[in-house]
């Protein structure tokens with residue numbers, strides 16, 4: 189059976205509903221083998237994608253997940269077509285309206301295959317990056333317990349936090365490898381580039397300072413389109429959690445591990461930290 193309503197995903201349907209399938213596949217937890225491990229794996233994949241698709245190995249898990257996400261997006265597109273609102277109300281419905289508008293345009297790039305690709309990119313670009321940034325933020329809060337209190341009131345956005353992305357790839361036949369680390373760790377731009385230091389963003393009177401070398405979202409044509417959303421999400425999550433729970437190491441646990449795991453993003457080591465409910469702090473939830 190193939191998808192109805194002209195969805196370009198012309199492959200057999202899974203019997204499990206996509207959202208359940210998606211969450212089941214994505215929350216199954218770590219398996220013994222780490223996909224695409226090793227420092228050269230991301231570059232190799234970009235240079236030889238066809239080889240990576242054919243070679244057996246743990247990285248095949250990524251392609252299976254990719255299929256699950258793709259199926260889920262196809263189902264969403266189908267649902268949107270079934271109950272098309274009068275006025276487009278989200279990204280998929282706006283894009284579908286644009287496809288209809290551009291039907292007679294022979295050079296239009298608005299089509300369903302591209303819609304699937306763009307939505308996958310939003311998932312890919314918008315989840316691990318933000319989650320990893322938050323993860324590092326809380327690890328640094330545990331490491332620098334003393335600054336947690338003042339930071340509750342003066343969180344300055346994600347600006348004072350490790351950038352999780354080390355390099356990224358371009359499209360349209362040209363491989364672009366902007367090395368953001370060269371500016372984010374440049375000793376000429378940062379007093380202590382290898383250390384967490386909120387002072388990088390404060391002037392001598394403690395006022396917020398813009399540093400032009402702070403480019404975690406890249407710049408120019410390649411700037412991250414989720415920049416504003418990410419900063420808003422990070423601010424809300426970080427500020428709300430921090431004002432409600434002091435973060436600390438669990439009793440008797442070893443020192444924090446600050447070395448990163450090298451990959452598509454720079455991941456913190458798996459380790460436990462405690463969010464201790466604080467009686468005098470405001471309660472979590474909507475206010």
Ligand code: HEM
Pocket residue numbers: 309310311313314315317318321346351352353356357358366368404405406410411412413414415417418
């Ligand atoms: C801390 C959070 C984030 C960081 C550090 C980050 C960083 C970046 C960087 C550096 C790029 C440029 C890649 C290049 O040079 O080609 C990029 C691209 C991208 N980001 Fe983000 N991003 C974040 C959050 C998000 C969010 C929340 C979304 C969407 C919901 C998003 C969607 C994308 C997409 C779709 C691209 C590819 C754009 C293109 O190729 O034209 N990102 N991101």
